[in-house]
Amino acid sequence: MVDTAGTAANIRLCAVGDIPEDSGRIVRAENRAIALFRVDKEVFALDNVCPHWGGPIGEGALKVDRMEVICPWHRFRYDLRTGRNVVSDLRAGATTYPVEIRDGDVFITIGG
Numbered sequence: 001m002v003d004t005a006g007t008a009a010n011i012r013l014c015a016v017g018d019i020p021e022d023s024g025r026i027v028r029a030e031n032r033a034i035a036l037f038r039v040d041k042e043v044f045a046l047d048n049v050c051p052h053w054g055g056p057i058g059e060g061a062l063k064v065d066r067m068e069v070i071c072p073w074h075r076f077r078y079d080l081r082t083g084r085n086v087v088s089d090l091r092a093g094a095t096t097y098p099v100e101i102r103d104g105d106v107f108i109t110i111g112g
Contacts, residue, residue, distance in 0.1 A: 013106045019043060024069065026058035030110050034097065037080055039064055043099050044080040045108045051085075051092035052076045 011029045019025045019038040026048050027034050033048035035058030046069070048058045055073030062069050068077045068086060077086045083094040097108040 009110045010100075010107055011110060013045075013108060016043060016101060016104055016106055019106070022062060022064050024058050024060075024062055026056070029108065032110075033058070034108065035069070036106065037062055037069060039067065039080065043101060043106050045097040045099050045106075046078065046080070046083055047095040050074075050076060050078075051094060057094060 009030060013027045013029055013034065013036065014025070016038065019036050021038055024035055024037040027036060035046045035048040037044045046057055048056055050057050050071040050073065052071065052074055055071040057069055057071055057078065060070045060072045067080045069080060070077050076091065078084065078094040079086055083096040085091040085093045097110060100107045100109075
């Protein structure tokens, strides 16, 4: 669905139950890979591309106690909520997307 200005897309990615609890899953949306992480009843969405060297963030280890995901290539860590690089403030953070849960399905907004 595109908003009236034509700049944002609200996209259904999967059912919440398709994401293992305290784990992640990679899905495709708008020609990009999105890493989804489910912690308790919340779902977080980040680009699946680590800004450091392009590693697959969605294949990284999830640290629920710190609300972080660790890129499997070089161990850069990103805050699930904000995408902030918690290793160094001098390094770029990961792109995050607003998540909405509707009727048990996960939607993100891209653009806008």
